[in-house]
Amino acid sequence: MPEDLILVQTDDFDITTLNAWLKSDDASAGAVVTFTGLVREHAETAMEQMFLEHYPGMTERALEGIVVQARIRWELANIAVIHRVGHLSLNENIVFVGVASAHRVNAFEAAQFIMDYLKKDAPFWKKEIGNAQETWVEQKETDLLAAKRW
Known part of the structure; x- marks a missing residue:
């Protein structure tokens, strides 16, 4: 039976x-696709750190809903979505999306779908900190457009 691991946490993940x-215990998964998002430097803001905030309970329900939609669209095995919150420094892990499936196409597409909808629908608020200033980041039009393709 496929499982979902959905966590919002301050601690790093392995x-x-x-x-x-x-990987499925019954060896039915022929593909595992993962994506790890990192805190990256923005030259224009001289960002040194990021602060991620969320609404506990609501955020987990939003992530669960995204995973349910992926399961409706593709035949999938285990799925993991881990998102960090709090203060994060450059090059630290922010998000992990992992999808196992019998077939690679399903795993690739579902992982992309989950990440696209996470960026569009998950209630996270991001503040970039650096160069003696703090700026809340607005949702990007490119993230909204990426989700429309599904």
Whole structure:
């Protein structure tokens, strides 16, 4: 029976452990696709740190809803969505999306779908901190457009 692992946490996650969890015990998964998002430098803002805020309970329900939609669209095995909140420094992990499936196309497409909808619909608020200033980041038009293709 496929499982979902959906967490919002301040602690870092271990990609190797999550990858091992994604593999099905009955060996029905022929593909595991993962994506790890990192805090990256923005030259224009001289960002040194990021602060991510969320609405507990609402955020987890939003992530669960996105995973349910992926399961409706594709035949999938285990799915993991881990998102960090709090203060994060450059090059730290922010998000992990992992999808196991019998077939690689399903795994690739479902992982992309989950990430696109996470960026569009999950209630996270991001503040970039650096160069003696703090700026709340607005949702990007490119993220909204990416989700429309599904």
